[in-house]
Each structure stands twice: as C-alpha cells, then as structure tokens.
Amino acid sequence: MDPIIAATHADPYPYYAQLRAEGGLVFHQGLKLWVASSAAAVAAVLAHPDCQVRPTTEPVPKTIARGMAGEVFGRLMRMNEGERQRCPRSAIEPGLALIDAEEVRALVSARLITPNAEGLSKAMFRGPVCVVAALLGFTPAQARVISELTADFVACLSPLSHQLQLDCAHEAAEQLRGHFFELLDDSDVQSPLLNGIRQRFASSDMEMLIANLIGMCSQTYEATAGLIGNGLVALIRDQLLLPGDVDAFLAEVQRLDPSVQNTRRFVAAPCEIDGIHLKSGDTILVMLASANRDPQLNDDPDAFILDRPNRRSFSFGAGRHQCPGQVLALSIASATLRQILAINLDLGCLTWHYRPSLNGRIALFTEA
Template structure:
C-alpha cells in the first residue's frame, strides 16, 4: 500500500499506525514526497510559514490556468497566502460563525431514494440557500458546483475541464446577479463594504469556493457517518433516543474516519521540520487521517467515542488555513443524519453495500442503491 492508495483502502489505519512508528518525516522515493504521519509533525508542517498551499511555480494547476475555472481557483482564499488568503477570510469567516441552520435543511430535503445524490447535493444546497440562491435553483447550483470541482483532480478528462469552465462561468454570473437577501449574505456584504479590501471578482470567487469546499468533503462526512451507523447499530439507537447526539457522532466520525485523508504542502524556502531539512521545491504529503489516530493527540484513538474529551481533529486542517466552515460542515452533516432518522429511518438501519469513489485523498463511500440519478466522479480535495 502507498499513502495515496490508503485513502480509499477498506481499513488503512493499521498502515498509518506503522508509518507513525517510523518517527518524523519520511521520504517516499516512489512518490517523490515527504510523508508526515504523526500529529506533531502534521501540525508543525501546517503551521510553518514556508510550507505553502500551492507551489511557487504553479499557483494555479496548469490544466486549468487559462480557463474560467482557473480564474476562480486563483482567487480562492484556501489556495492563497498573504493578503489573498487573509483579506477574504477576514470577511467570510465571521459571517460563517454567525450562521444558524434553523429549518434550512428541512426546507431543502426531499424524500431520499439515492444516498449518493443526497450526500453530494444536500450540503451544497444548504450553503447556496444561505447565500441567497432561490430554492428552485438549488439543484442546478449543486450540479454546476460538481462540474466546477471536477477540474481539481489531476486525472480530470478534457470533457470535465470544459464542464468545469462552463460551471465556473455560470456560477460567477449567478453570484453577480441579484440574490435573495439572507442573513449570511448581508453579513458578508457588510463586512466587505467596511473593509479595506475591495475586489468584487475575488469575493465572488470565494462564494463559489464555499460551495466547492462543501461539496465533496461534506459528502464524505455524511457518507462515513452512515457507514459507521451501519457497522455500529447500537449508535443508531443512541441517536434515536437522543437526536442531539448526532453532532457528537459526526464530530467523532470526522476524526475516526476522515473524509479528507491527506493534503499537501509545498516548500517555498529551505526549512527544518523536526530534525529533517526540507529544500525549496519539496512537497509534503500530510496524512490528516493518521494524525487523527495518533495516541499522542487522542488517547485510545482506535475507539469511536461520542463523549471524547478534548477531541483533536486534523481533518479540517489547523493553523491559518484551518477550514473556516468547520462548525457549519459538522452541523450540516448532523442535520442530514437527524433528517434521515426522523423521516426515513430505514435508510439508516438498512445496511447498504458500498465501495469508495476513486480518489488520491478523499474518502467518500459510493453506496449501491436502486436510485437512478447519477453522480459524477469526485475530484481531489484541496485544503
């Protein structure tokens, strides 16, 4: 097994434990990457100012640099350092922290006959609704978002790249038009209007970024929670008796079986991590899922505990690039589980055969269902 194959392996956690025994950063000759597997090393790399989210020579992937998808990518705060990261984050993060989902999920969800479609569509629809997209356009926006994120994989086909450009163009047009006034959108606009940062195109790109970041990571979180409930029916009974425990469940699943198994950092200047010297141009693969299972970060890490004290989860990153929508993502997933429990409990209690979508870093179950709606193949996550 390689660290990239581990992301979609049935059970990669013994493999990760073996890597952690090796100590600090390891260099994988076959992949040409440094591997960070322990919580301490992962945290050190994520915090180091010379370990960047994009390589200096390629701020935008070459495959999309000339198209509309590349223009959106270039402005995403999670793909930038300095002002390109700090300014949009200062506007959007406080607004996300103020969001209340209230009845948004219940108003969006239709009867579920296809778990795969549900996992991919619900989270994007919730965020789109919070940003003022009319309900009649939510399915359309979810489709455009899936088209856009398809370009993030190094394995994307020419057709996917064309669809990504078309999706990016349509999403930019939508966010440039008049949307419904919602609490979140008004909060973002108020923060933007009172800030020193004035770049309306970059702001629109980062609204699209909220949709794209939500799409697959949240699908994986919902899906891995469903897998956990299928494997641990006693947890289903606990949630049935106390629905608020759904939040604790998805928090623990995010740690125990992370939807984002790894991410990368690119070394911009010679630096030292632990006792290893990294040179400019090096790449580090951070095994977030392994760090989650490190006993130095979480005692008894291989047990799934709803009441885990001081839970440490690296699935959403850490440091300055930690996901600003972490709490919102967890709440959306918890609402999804509670919705199924209250309206379609058979979906939770019935074991569904599944495999994992092909990916180098994402862990998203693909359930074998009788629904006829197709879901496009996921891209690679970027964090």
C-alpha cells in the same frame, strides 16, 4: 499500499500506524515526496510559514490555467497565502460562526429525500450545497441550479479528472460567476450571511469575492458529503444506533474516519521541520487522518468514544488554512443524517465503495 492509495482503502488505519512507527516525517522514495504522519509533524507543517498550499512555480494547475475554472481557482483563499488568503477569510469566517443551527435544520428538512441509493447520493452531495446557497440568498430553485453547477465545477479540483470533465468545469465556473454577479447586484436579496460578507470584504475586487463565494459551495460539496457518508458507514459497519447527540457522534466520526485524509504543502524556502532539513520545491503529503489516530494526540485513538474528553482532530486543518466552515459543515451533516434515518431507508441493503480520489474518503452507496 502507499499513502495516496490509502485514502480510499477499506481500512487504511493499520497502515497509517506503520507510517507513524517509521517516523513522523519521512521521505517516500516511490512517490518522491515527504510524508508527515505523526501529530507533531502534521502540526509543525501546517503551522510553518514556508509550507504553502501551492507550488510557487504553479499557483494554478496547468490543466485548468487557461479557463474560467483556473481563474476562480487562482483567487480561492484556500489556494493562496498572504493578503489573498487573509482578506477573503476575514470577510467570510465571522458570518459562518453566526449561522443558526435551527435555520440549517429547517433548510435541510425542506428537501425531499427519496428512500433509495440515488436519493441518498443527492442528500449527501447536492443537499448541503443547496443549504449554503440558500443561506447566501438564492431561492430554492436557484439553489438547486447552484448545486448542479458546483457538482461540475469541483472536477477542476481533482488531478484525476479527464478533459471532458475539465471542459464542463470551465463552463460551470462561467455560469456560477454569472449567478453570483446577479445575486450581488440584487438589492432585494435578504441574506444576513451575504450582507455581512460584503460589508467586511476589504477589497474592491469583485472577482475575488465571487470566486470565494463559489469556493464556499465547492468546499461544501465533497467534504460534507464525505462526513455524512462516513457517518452512515460507521452506523452500518459497527451496527451502531444513532445516539440522541448526533453532533457528538459526527465529531467522533470526523476524527476517526475523516472525509479529507490528506492534504499537501509545498516548501517555498529551505527550512527545518521535526529535525528534518527540507529544500525549496519539496512536497509534503500531510496525513491528517493518521495524525488524528496518533496516541500522542488522543488517548485510545482507534476506539469510537462518543463522549471522548478533549477530542483533538486535524480533519478540518489547522493554523492559517483551517477550514472556517467546520461548525456549519457539522451542522448540515447532523441535520442531513437525521433526515436520512427518518425516511426509514433500509441501511442493511446498502453497500459502498469509495469515490476515486487522491485525498478524499467519500463513500458512494448502492443497493445490494
């Protein structure tokens, strides 16, 4: 076991407890990076201005730097610091907070979910992107195309992707860019979300705006799928009945078994964190899932407590790069989980494994 393999292990949480016992911020000799596993260390790293989301020497991964996927990647607010992060975020975040949960439920309900593993996969991965695309003003048919292209584009975000997947990601980025250009050029589009984003977007850089609209879809694709899937795993594994308060159920799922297990930060200048001196160029693996189960953050952290008081979680990040779409993601996941259970899919016939990933915990289901 190591901190990266742990993300897709059947039960990584005892190992995370061992990491915390060894120290909040410790150098891993095998991986040649620092591992922040305690809540205090994770909070300190995420808040530190010299801990950045990309290495200063490689703002865009070399594998995609010479293509459209790389151009989009380089403009994403979550892959940038300073004004290139603040400007898109200040345009996008306010509108996400205003989305009506009833509208989300209506969009989810409008999609047909077939009662088998294939239908479940589409509901987990494609459905949430269709919802975001619809909220941005795409028609249902267009939204399905956006979801398919997003599935190809997200391959550029994984170091595990092979060259054919990366080639498809470049092509998908080109097509997504074209669709968003057409959307922004269409004066008949009725989308309060999109209109608000355009009005607040302080830059005249259309490419920056389009890249971050694509980013809204790509962020939705895997993280929301993982949230839905891990909710189903909790119901099946622990033989739970879905409570009436689905929102509270998923809030505890995302704390206890988050879809994003870790993230990385790259030290841009010498600094000290948690009593440890770090050098420029150091890499820190930030163990979000481990911090969620730190007793210093949550009482009785390994227990599933539906009405947990003062629930605290790093699953959606913290500080300047905290995910602005947390409320929307939980709303989509809640509505989707209700729909899945309403189709009378036999959960007892499902088995699962976790999608290969260095940081994600996304259950893939098959029928036994």
